[in-house]
Amino acid sequence: MSKALSELLFLGNASDLSSERGVSCTGELPPPSDPDLVERAMSAKTQLGNSTLILGHHYQRDEVIQFADITGDSFKLAQAAAQRSESEYIVFCGVHFMAESADILTSDSQQVILPDLAAGCSMADMASADQVNSAWNEFEKLGITKKTVPITYMNSTAAIKSFTGENGGAVCTSSNAERAMRWAFEKGEKVFFLPDQHLGRNTAVLKLGLKLEDCVVWNPWKPRGGLTDQEILDAKVILWRGHCSVHGRFTLDNVVSMRKQIPDIQILVHPECVHDVVKSADVVGSTEMIIRTIREAKPGTTWAVGTELNLVKRLADENRDKRILFLEKTVCYCSTMNRIDLPHLVWALESLVKGKVINPIKVTPRVAKNARVALERMLALP
Numbered sequence: 001m002s003k004a005l006s007e008l009l010f011l012g013n014a015s016d017l018s019s020e021r022g023v024s025c026t027g028e029l030p031p032p033s034d035p036d037l038v039e040r041a042m043s044a045k046t047q048l049g050n051s052t053l054i055l056g057h058h059y060q061r062d063e064v065i066q067f068a069d070i071t072g073d074s075f076k077l078a079q080a081a082a083q084r085s086e087s088e089y090i091v092f093c094g095v096h097f098m099a100e101s102a103d104i105l106t107s108d109s110q111q112v113i114l115p116d117l118a119a120g121c122s123m124a125d126m127a128s129a130d131q132v133n134s135a136w137n138e139f140e141k142l143g144i145t146k147k148t149v150p151i152t153y154m155n156s157t158a159a160i161k162s163f164t165g166e167n168g169g170a171v172c173t174s175s176n177a178e179r180a181m182r183w184a185f186e187k188g189e190k191v192f193f194l195p196d197q198h199l200g201r202n203t204a205v206l207k208l209g210l211k212l213e214d215c216v217v218w219n220p221w222k223p224r225g226g227l228t229d230q231e232i233l234d235a236k237v238i239l240w241r242g243h244c245s246v247h248g249r250f251t252l253d254n255v256v257s258m259r260k261q262i263p264d265i266q267i268l269v270h271p272e273c274v275h276d277v278v279k280s281a282d283v284v285g286s287t288e289m290i291i292r293t294i295r296e297a298k299p300g301t302t303w304a305v306g307t308e309l310n311l312v313k314r315l316a317d318e319n320r321d322k323r324i325l326f327l328e329k330t331v332c333y334c335s336t337m338n339r340i341d342l343p344h345l346v347w348a349l350e351s352l353v354k355g356k357v358i359n360p361i362k363v364t365p366r367v368a369k370n371a372r373v374a375l376e377r378m379l380a381l382p
């Protein structure tokens, strides 16, 4: 084990996130013990050539990411899917909402494949279309829908993106949430931000300079969101009560104890972390920006990174001239991202070689229409 890796080594248990979406694989899935998996993936990829584009989110395992034609954060991968009209198949090594977005942004003649259908996202599962529609109905009764602009984080189902597009809003990712929120405030007086309360709060307060009291949290499990009419009327930002089960585990204590142990350490976190963590960090950014920050950092500097473990391990391996630590000992991999492993990738690629499309992701045209509007508004943001 490398020094960089052993330093990080706080490998927790797999988290309990799970978004089981039916049976994901059949008996054709190769066993993980097959010693030829790498060779099989390489051979299938070569045979498929330009017909197939493999996209890999930065949280994917090394064994998978090595086969990606393009790696990126969720914004970069959505852009890549929208631009690659020549690829008949897009094998999306990421999670379900990312594959759905790719399907919406690609043409009808292209097919998006998710190697394991159980690769969901617990945050996306925290906002159902029924819950969001019933919140909007409450806003309607209060007469605020005309001045409220929905902004939905990419980490949401296609149905929520569709609701957003239909009601004048846009999608955002962690790399453009500030721009999206500013755009929304140019169009209206209030923002309905879903499903990640932390990204919404961090953007509103730390980027736009709003006060914490300007934000209220809509709890879909309580009548009228658990808020009074006046609280809803007074709020500038109505945050959905959702969060990431991985990033939500980093705490202010982690930051304080890291700083105590290593006084010159710099703390770098993803904006899905809770407000106190983000507020006390030195640098905050999307996965793409986290990678750039570490690559461009001065040799000899020390960083504690608060994001998914596959990425932090890779950063430590690739940047041996810096000391890269994981911000919290017990935070683990995103277990749903981790569902995509080499056997699933080999299964998806070899099936394509045989002319069989496994796990196609198809958003219904009714939902896709307005979801595309919301996604295209994001892609068009200045």
Ligand code: 13P
Pocket: 072, 073, 074, 075, 155, 173, 174, 175, 244, 272, 285, 286, 287, 288
């Ligand atoms: P990025 O937008 O930074 O890729 O993040 C996606 C995600 O799921 C983070 O948990």
Ligand code: SF4
Pocket: 017, 095, 120, 121, 122, 123, 124, 155, 244, 245, 246, 247, 308, 334, 335, 336, 337
């Ligand atoms: Fe969803 Fe969090 Fe996993 Fe990202 S890290 S895919 S937000 S559960």
